[in-house]
Amino acid sequence: xxxxxxxxxxxxxxxxxxxxxxxxxxxxxxxxxxxxxxxxxxxxxxxxxxxxxxxxxxxxxxxxxxxxxxxxxxxxxxxxxxxxxxxxxxxxxxxxxxxxxxxxxxxxxxxxxxxxxxxxxxxxxxxxxxxxxxxxxxxxxxxxxxxxxxxxxxxxxxxxxxxxxxxxxxxxxxxxxxxxxxxxxxxxxxxxxxxxxxxxxxxxxxxxxxxxxxxxxxxxxxxxxxxxxxxxxxxxxxxxxxxxxxxxxxxxxxxxxxxxxxxxxxxxxxxxxxxxxxxxxxxxxxxxxxxxxxxxxxxxxxxxxxxxxxxxxxxxxxxxxxxxxxxxxxxxxxxxxxxxxxxxxxxxxxxxxxxxxxxxxxxxxxxxxxxxxxxxxxxxxxxxxxxxxxxxxxxxxxxxxxxxxxxxxxxxxxxxxxxxxxxxxxxxxxxxxxxxxxxxxxxxxxxxxxxxxxxxxxxxxxxxxxxxxxxxxxxxxxxxxxxxxxxxxxxxxxxxxxxxxxxxxxxxxxxxxxxxxxxxxxxxxxxxxxxxxxxxxxxxxxxxxxxxxxxxxxxxxxxxxxxxxxxxxxxxxxxxxxxxxxxxxxxxxxxxxxxxxxxxxxxxxxxxxxxxxxxxxxxxxxxxxxxxxxxxxxxxxxxxxxxxxxxxxxxxxxxxxxxxxxxxxxxxxxxxxxxxxxxxxxxxxxxxxxxxxxxxxxxxxxxxxxxxxxxxxxxxxxxxxxxxxxxxxxxxxxxxxxxxxxxxxxxxxxxxxxxxxxxxxxxxxxxxxxxxxxxxxxxxxxxxxxxxxxxxxxxxxxxxxxxxxxxxxxxxxxxxxxxxxxxxxxxxxxxxxxxxxxxxxxxxxxxxxxxxxxxxxxxx
Numbered sequence: 001x002x003x004x005x006x007x008x009x010x011x012x013x014x015x016x017x018x019x020x021x022x023x024x025x026x027x028x029x030x031x032x033x034x035x036x037x038x039x040x041x042x043x044x045x046x047x048x049x050x051x052x053x054x055x056x057x058x059x060x061x062x063x064x065x066x067x068x069x070x071x072x073x074x075x076x077x078x079x080x081x082x083x084x085x086x087x088x089x090x091x092x093x094x095x096x097x098x099x100x101x102x103x104x105x106x107x108x109x110x111x112x113x114x115x116x117x118x119x120x121x122x123x124x125x126x127x128x129x130x131x132x133x134x135x136x137x138x139x140x141x142x143x144x145x146x147x148x149x150x151x152x153x154x155x156x157x158x159x160x161x162x163x164x165x166x167x168x169x170x171x172x173x174x175x176x177x178x179x180x181x182x183x184x185x186x187x188x189x190x191x192x193x194x195x196x197x198x199x200x201x202x203x204x205x206x207x208x209x210x211x212x213x214x215x216x217x218x219x220x221x222x223x224x225x226x227x228x229x230x231x232x233x234x235x236x237x238x239x240x241x242x243x244x245x246x247x248x249x250x251x252x253x254x255x256x257x258x259x260x261x262x263x264x265x266x267x268x269x270x271x272x273x274x275x276x277x278x279x280x281x282x283x284x285x286x287x288x289x290x291x292x293x294x295x296x297x298x299x300x301x302x303x304x305x306x307x308x309x310x311x312x313x314x315x316x317x318x319x320x321x322x323x324x325x326x327x328x329x330x331x332x333x334x335x336x337x338x339x340x341x342x343x344x345x346x347x348x349x350x351x352x353x354x355x356x357x358x359x360x361x362x363x364x365x366x367x368x369x370x371x372x373x374x375x376x377x378x379x380x381x382x383x384x385x386x387x388x389x390x391x392x393x394x395x396x397x398x399x400x401x402x403x404x405x406x407x408x409x410x411x412x413x414x415x416x417x418x419x420x421x422x423x424x425x426x427x428x429x430x431x432x433x434x435x436x437x438x439x440x441x442x443x444x445x446x447x448x449x450x451x452x453x454x455x456x457x458x459x460x461x462x463x464x465x466x467x468x469x470x471x472x473x474x475x476x477x478x479x480x481x482x483x484x485x486x487x488x489x490x491x492x493x494x495x496x497x498x499x500x501x502x503x504x505x506x507x508x509x510x511x512x513x514x515x516x517x518x519x520x521x522x523x524x525x526x527x528x529x530x531x532x533x534x535x536x537x538x539x540x541x542x543x544x545x546x547x548x549x550x551x552x553x554x555x556x557x558x559x560x561x562x563x564x565x566x567x568x569x570x571x572x573x574x575x576x577x578x579x580x581x582x583x584x585x586x587x588x589x590x591x592x593x594x595x596x597x598x599x600x601x602x603x604x605x606x607x608x609x610x611x612x613x614x615x616x617x618x619x620x621x622x623x624x625x626x627x628x629x630x631x632x633x634x635x636x637x638x639x640x641x642x643x644x645x646x647x648x649x650x651x652x653x654x655x656x657x658x659x660x661x662x663x664x665x666x667x668x669x670x671x672x673x674x675x676x677x678x679x680x681x682x683x684x685x686x687x688x689x690x691x692x693x694x695x696x697x698x699x700x701x702x703x704x705x706x707x708x709x710x711x712x713x714x715x716x717x718x719x720x721x722x723x724x725x726x727x728x729x730x731x732x733x734x735x736x737x738x739x740x741x742x743x744x745x746x747x748x749x750x751x752x753x754x755x756x757x758x759x760x761x762x763x764x765x766x767x768x769x770x771x772x773x774x775x776x777x778x779x780x781x782x783x784x785x786x787x788x789x790x791x792x793x794x795x796x797x798x799x800x801x802x803x804x805x806x807x808x809x810x811x812x813x814x815x816x817x818x819x820x821x822x823x824x825x826x827x828x829x830x831x832x833x834x835x836x837x838x839x840x841x842x843x844x845x846x847x848x849x850x851x852x853x854x855x856x857x858x859x860x
Contacts, residue, residue: 007148007338008051008083011043012092014146014153021143023161023204024184026130031113032103035143037153039096046073046091048098051140051147053082054112058101060086065095081396082140082147100144106130109801110765112141113202116281121242129205129240131279131294133287136339136400139197149196150337150443158188159202166207168238170200170290172273192290193270194441196335201289203277208244209236212251214269216259233258233269239278239301246301249314250276253321257356261329265433267440270333276300276321283765283804285320288327288349295320296765297733303700307656310701311664313734315357315364322360323353334436337443339400343390343469344446346404347412348432350374351420354413363661368567368603370417371541376575376607378410379474379546383579384851386843387472390415391446401803402840414544415468421542422506423457431456464504474545475503476580477520477537481551485531490524506543534561541572548580559592570604578611583618583625583859586611587632594636599643600662602669609633609676616679617778617816618856625859633680637673644673645688651701671705678709686713693720704738712745714779721751725758736762737769744773744780752780756787764799771812784813785822789829807838815845818856823849 018036025031039048048062062070074087086098107114115130132142140147157169163178163185171190178185192200213232235254237247254276262268271291282296299320302309330352331345354374358366381387390412394400420428431453439448446469447462454461468474475491482488489507493500507518518527529535536558537547549555555577562570570593577589593608612633619626637644647654647670654663654670677685689709692698698706707724710716721743728739740762746755755774759767774784788795799805814826827846835842 008049008146008151009045011041011045012039012048013042014038014151015040015095016154016156017143017145018156018158019143019200020158021160021202023130023159023167026106026115026128026161026204029106029108029115030103031106032101033143034099034101035145037098037100037145039092039098041092041095044091044093046088048086048088048092049146050084050086050144051082051137052077052084052102052144053138053140054107055102055104055141055144057084057144058103060098060100062088062092063097063099064092070096082137084144102144104142107141110281110283110805111802112138114281116279118240118280121240127206127240129203129207129280131203131205131277132201132289133282133284133294134200134289135198135287136404137198139200145197147197149198149335149339152194152196152335152441152443154194155192155200156189157192157200157202158186159204160184160186161204164206165204166238167202167204168207168275168277168292169202170195170292171271195290195332199288199290199332201287201292201294203238203279203292203294206241207238207277208241209238209275210244210247210251211236212255214255214258216262233272233274235274235276237276237278237300240280243278243301246303247276247278249302249306249309250295250300250317250321253318253360254325256360257322257325260356260359261326261352264429265329265436267329267333267433267436270328270440274325274328281763281765283802285316286324288324288331290328290332293324295324298737301734303732303734308652308699308701309655311364311655311668314664315361315369318357318361319353322356323349326352326356329436330432333441334439335443337445339394339403341391341446342400342403343408343412344444344449346409347390347416350409350413351416355425363664365567365600365603365662365665367540368571370413371568371571372603372607374410375414375417375541375544376571378406378414379544379575379579381406381844382411382473384844384847385472386840386847388840389470389472391469401837402807404804405841411544415465418468418506418542418544419453419461419465421508421540423453423459423461427457428453431461467501467503468544471501475505477505477507477543477545477547479537479547479549479551479554481554482526485528487527487529487535488524489520489527489537491520503545505545507537508539508542534558534564536565536569536573538572539569540566541568546579547572547576555589559589562592562596567601567604570601571607574604574607574611578614583615583629583855586615587625587628590632590636594632597636597639599640599666599669602665602672605669606672608636609672612676613679613776617776618818618852619859620856621778623860630680633676634682637676637680637682640670640673641677641682641685644670644677645685647671648674648688648692648698648702648705651699655701667701671702674702674705675708678712681713685709700735703735704742707739707742708745711742712747714747716746716748716751718751718754721746721748721754725754728758728762736766740766740769741773744770744775745777747777747779749779749783752783752787755780756784756791759795760798764802764805767799767805768808768812771809775812775814775816781817782822785817785826788813792829792833803837807841810838811841811845815848816852817849818853820850820853823853 014037016038021033023031060072070088070090073089077084111133113132115128117128120127137147139145159167161167163182167187169189171192174190175188176185211234213234237251258269275292277294278297278300279294285299286295326349330348336344354366354370388407390407435449435452450462475493478490480488491503502523505520507520577586590608612629615629654667657663674685689706692706693710731739758770774780823846
């Protein structure tokens with residue numbers, strides 16, 4: 001093993017894998033296989049280091065380049081690092097091929113090579129599909145390999161399976177051969193380009209598919225680069241039988257975005273087909289396996305026509321598809337050298353995924369969505385001491401799993417958005433294209449990307465971004481008036497590292513309706529400004545920092561001119577005040593928003609109402625401020641209640657009003673009004689929702705809203721609760737997620753125990769939706785903690801085999817707790833538990849509880 005990180009020695013470099021799998025006994029939850037790995041020798045040794053987990057090696061031998069065979073002398077295995085050391089009788093001095101025969105068990109925890117159980121939508125019969133999920137370190141559960149991103153190689157995959165199954169892999173099918181009178185089929189796939197082991201994929205099941213071809217993107221139809229025989233790229237959506245038509249929207253988005261990225265990067269799609277596969281049991285939204293992308297059903301399929309689908313479902317599918325296809329270039333074609341730079345993959349795919357959705361659907365106001373759901377979420381987490389830099393030391397596999405978090409995805413996205421906005425997106429993307437072309441089918445680093453961008457833009461990008469990438473936290477930009485017509489800008493670090501630093505800050509100020517780009521690279525700066533103009537720093541929220549206006553007159557002037565701010569500017573203002581000022585000041589600022597209500601400004605109001613909900617979670621219910629928050633909510637929603645109820649009665653009249661291209665924003669705005677009305681027990685809204693619930697006449701689009709409002713009432717009955725649980729049993733997957741979120745909002749203490757029982761009744765992958773709703777429910781959260789304490793072993797047995805699901809459950813359930821004694825109790829409870837799979841998330845949760853407690857005590 002190498003020093004520092006737990007990486008494999010590099011004296012042998014893998015060039016090619018030939019994997020043969022016998023999947024003809026999947027009904028026994030087992031498979032067998034053989035792998036031949038061709039190595040280039042960089043340094044002589046008689047030991048081969050491999051990653052293996054949950055596999056039994058039956059035989060191993062080496063064939064040298066000259067054809068001679070070398071026998072295995074011994075093998076050792078370290079279960080803590082998943083490393084097998086194969087020792088051979090002779091020193092290996094020339095290139096060789098290692099042959100291993102092995103067998104393994106089919107996983108059931110949504111990792112490695114695993115099975116998903118589901119019901120046939122037409123017959124109700126129980127069915128099973130099998131697929132792979134190898135990122136980050138689970139390829140080793142399916143075949144012995146060097147399971148690290150820098151060990152790229154080409155792959156030949158051959159799979160033998162029952163002939164009634166469709167078999168898929170990264171590459172197109174090369175040939176198929178029938179065996180045993182047609183009972184089995186051997187599927188041989190074309191050789192892949194060089195790729196990392198975590199991107200290898202295969203799947204077997206009874207699938208349907210729909211197909212479409214790109215408009216522009218072409219590939220050599222004979223598989224030979226430079227061939228004159230070309231055709232448009234075929235793209236397919238595969239699903240369980242009877243569902244493929246639900247993938248049409250995703251298929252349309254995929255074809256459009258492939259052409260878009262091909263043009264944007266100046267690099268054609270790198271593999272001669274793309275399959276999007278719906279996997280029935282999935283712990284993530286999707287996985288970017290090279291040209292066989294796997295998805296959770298709700299991230300790929302619409303359960304009704306596009307015209308009658310919820311805006312949220314459309315946005316989710318469009319974004320996830322664009323994100324995963326972006327990875328085919330950024331992550332697959334060019335891959336980070338080691339997991340410490342995961343943000344290169346995930347931050348970029350997040351940023352460019354949103355960028356593509358905004359190009360495709362400009363009427364959705366994607367920049368404001370990014371501000372709310374990406375930028376602000378990252379700022380909140382990165383204010384914690386237990387956050388981490390986007391480039392972070394990674395020593396073992398458990399550390400790697402915990403890196404798939406808000407910082408890698410969302411802070412990474414925000415930093416790329418910030419530098420792109422400063423440089424100009426067209427110039428920055430030209431730098432990205434240069435980076436991709438230079439490092440195609442290889443590995444690269446952060447410096448490679450920043451230097452390519454700097455080369456194109458003729459600016460030192462690396463020095464500007466180093467602190468942002470290598471440090472935790474970000475600066476606080478303090479704005480004050482020095483004198484009439486002069487501003488003093490100074491930076492204070494929210495950087496929580498050992499050493500303070502001076503940040504490079506792109507100011508991107510707004511003066512009136514025009515904008516000006518300025519840089520602050522010193523601790524302070526003095527600026528002149530016309531007193532008759534509005535000055536708003538970080539005007540569109542592209543800078544990854546907070547702004548605090550210590551001059552009350554400056555803040556008042558901005559609030560009095562809210563209509564001049566962009567939607568992103570308004571979101572930044574609310575979030576900055578929420579973070580830097582008292583609850584009383586925040587309420588004063590929010591008061592200005594009631595004068596500029598616009599149903600198309602959905603994301604602004606989502607942030608306003610989210611701030612209110614947060615205050616209701618933090619403040620004492622008997623305090624004067626708590627009452628003021630509720631009064632503000634009632635005042636804010638009242639002018640919109642009538643229109644929101646009209647939407648509740650007939651959502652299609654809005655969703656199908658094609659002349660209104662921004663109708664999705666208005667629909668989401670009305671949904672938000674109804675939810676907030678339920679939170680403050682608005683009599684008319686509650687009455688209408690109860691009526692819709694009892695008559696079961698609500699549209700699928702508004703059904704979750706109805707359930708949420710009804711279940712969140714303090715007097716909700718057992719009969720009502722049981723009716724929702726009964727509906728849960730037969731609900732479609734998308735509806736099931738919404739129902740679980742609604743069930744987590746119960747406020748009647750008599751229903752708490754039944755709500756907790758659902759943790760053991762729903763699919764493992766869906767537990768997070770219930771946990772998140774309960775964690776944000778002030779009435780149930782303390783009872784939830786008591787339940788977790790008394791039932792932790794049972795909960796762990798239910799979901800603990802999948803680290804992602806367990807981490808989300810702990811984080812979602814506990815992050816909104818309040819109280820110093822409760823924080824100490826949680827800390828002590830987990831002190832003797834194995835939290836190695838979620839220790840960072842637990843530390844962040846405890847710190848967040850501490851900060852929330854301080855805020856609550858300061859705003860009594």
